[in-house]
Amino acid sequence: MDLSLSRFLDILSYNYKGFQAQITEVSVGEIYDDNVTFTDRNEKDDFITLTGFGLGIKYEGKSRSLDILGNVDYQTFAKNSDFNNITTDLFLNFKNEFSDHDRISLMNDFSYSDAPLFNQGEGFFDDQFGRSQGRFEYFKNKLDLDYTRDMSKQLTAIARYDNQIDLFSGSVTGLRDSFLNKLGLGAEYLFSSTTTSLFSYDFTNRRFEGGADASINEITAGARQYLTKKIYFEGIAGVDFIDSFDDKNLTEPVIKTSLVYQKGADMLARLSFEKRHDTSPYEEDIFDNWRTTASATRQVLERLRCSLSVFYGEGEYIATNSDQRFLGMNSTLLYDITKYLKGNFTYTYSDSDSEDDGYLRNTVFFGLTAGF
16 A cells, blocks of 8 residues: 555656655544633534645755645534634745855744644644633744854854744734744854853844834853753853833843753653743733743654643733733654554643633544655
8 A cells, every 4th residue: 555655646746956846744633622712601612623735845955955844724613613714834944054164044934723733833832821812813924044153163153033923813802913023143152062051142022013012132141061962951041121012121030941851763851941021922011921841752662652741831911910821731642554644642731821811621633644
């Protein structure tokens, strides 16, 4: 069966001057969602049929590479047909080496959905922390551009530009479109094979359409220390100088820590903590928050891979004194039925709570993906 499928895919693929375009996956699955409306009152449950496909373009050269991956999924609701929708995401990754010492990378991630999706990785938690109640359509585009230059064997300099656009459906009350721009400079100095010092300066501005804007100047310094060949610790501390939406000036601390264990491609575990003040696409306000995430991915058997991630965060919007709390979990089992066919079981838990609103939500997903 795999041989026949491989021949069929060769027919569908297209090559032109080093660029290869082909279907990357076809998927089908069923979701049970016990709170499709993201509310704490009059909750509605439903069974959702998911069908989708992916397309990809790949290029590999001597000094540059390009990957473009696009996915389209159609969701059919058994009870609430008004929620039937199409979700899309498009990811671009471009890398170019100008020489042995300087290189550039560009990543762009576009998504359209009306609810946070379990397959968004860390975005599944980030999109819900500080989020308002309800189901609403939104577009998100995130661009990251980095230029890196090796000044010496020990010193590396980095210049970066980030852009994020968050657009909400016109029917959503209380949510405005916002535009974020971020410029930064960084440096990494290798003291030894196990110790690297880190320095960073970033300027961030978020502007809401028809509203005000806020700016943050952030200066941080820290270190990455390998405790063993497989375990390293990274600690960063600094300060934020904030010009908030109401023109108040704030000076607040920044703390970021992470402990990582990696054993080849078979095992990856991470524990992280972050405390900072930031802007949010959901409120024209400064979000004072802290969050911690524990995650692990392991190849249990030759064909079985499992992952588990747990997120907890607390925050407060300063101007409105609105408290936010979010607890989330995502657990996934992937089984290679054949070379091309994979089975997927995913369970997610979301508990969002605040003074004004919140929701409790469980989802269970069973699906098959033919990946090529």
